[in-house]
Amino acid sequence: MLTSMTKTDFQKPKTVEEAVTLLKEAGDDARPISGGATLVALMNARLVQPSRLVSLSAIDELTQCTYQSDGSVRIGAMRRHRQTAFESNLKAAHQVVSGAASQIANPPVRNMGTIGGSISFADPAADYPPSLVAANAEIEIAGPEGRRRIPAEEFFLGWYETALEPGEIVTAVILPPVSESSVGQYEKLCRIAGDFALASVAVTIDFNASNTVTSLRLAVGGCGGGPIRVEAAEQALIGTKLELDAVVDAAELVVAELDPIDDVRGSAEYRLKVVPRLLQRAFNNLVETREPAQ
Ligand SMILES: Cc1cc2nc3c(=O)[nH]c(=O)nc-3n(C[C@H](O)[C@H](O)[C@H](O)COP(=O)(O)OP(=O)(O)OC[C@H]3O[C@@H](n4cnc5c(N)ncnc54)[C@H](O)[C@@H]3O)c2cc1C
Known part of the structure; x- marks a missing residue:
């Protein structure tokens, strides 16, 4: 039988240590609550019924x-x-x-x-x-x-x-610390404004004075159970100036690492077509916002 929401004990500790103790005391049925954007919706739908909520908002x-x-x-x-x-x-x-x-x-x-x-x-x-x-x-x-x-x-x-x-x-x-010459870009495609990502890409890059990539990290979202980092594509782009050919080749390496599913937001096939375009958009935006080489 479902228990009533009113039986949930609510605590608002002032320190992290107190929060950890309150969670431990109540065992597996206790949950921390932060913004509540997701947890309150889950509780309203009776998908979770915590015995104790430990708010982190006063820490x-x-x-x-x-x-x-x-x-x-x-x-x-x-x-x-x-x-x-x-x-x-x-x-x-x-x-x-x-x-x-x-x-x-x-x-x-x-x-x-x-x-x-x-x-x-x-x-x-x-x-x-x-x-x-x-x-x-x-x-x-x-x-x-x-x-x-x-x-x-x-x-x-x-x-x-x-x-x-x-x-x-x-x-x-x-x-971690980053150099002033580094840049970062996040690109996302969603079905309608405000939705979760159908697919997304995140890149951080550092360049030398002649605009050659010296380090790069790249991760894809919405195409698996979690973010997917593609080191082969990162290595392929280091030493380039993000020329179109290099980006197209790197995008193929990225797609080869993905194994998305079909869901309400889109098919796996569509996601594999979207990711190279998001990558292209990310690199274009980064190159456009950078100062020209001295
Ligand atoms: C209509 C809607 C649209 C959304 N669209 C997007 C979107 O486009 N992109 C996106 O990224 N997200 C989206 N979200 C999710 C949103 O970003 C939520 O903020 C996020 O999922 C949960 O954050 P919260 O602080 O509200 O967590 P809560 O709802 O308070 O908690 C969520 C879960 O995390 C646990 N938890 C909370 N804080 C901690 C902590 N510090 N340590 C350990 N466990 C913790 C809770 O116990 C609970 O299980 C959307 C949510 C809604 C309601």
């Missing part, structure tokens, strides 16, 4: 985005998508993440949803996951055993599955 450290002395940026898990979209600390290649945030859903969802909630839910069509892989981000996690950090690439394990262990919460996303 000060989770609400901050800070530029660290080593050039890395720490985005607290409770940062709303709207805040990340307009975040002044995100410059150069880090803009792949603000670009992803700005394309999530619509203004009400961007005002409500958080980066911690989004990546913990790990929807395969969500916008942050490929951007965080392309940005070489690390995810900071807190649990009963303390804190740990793992690369975004190892955090997303598959369809709605992450490396979070029971009782753990995401506390921050850490973006």
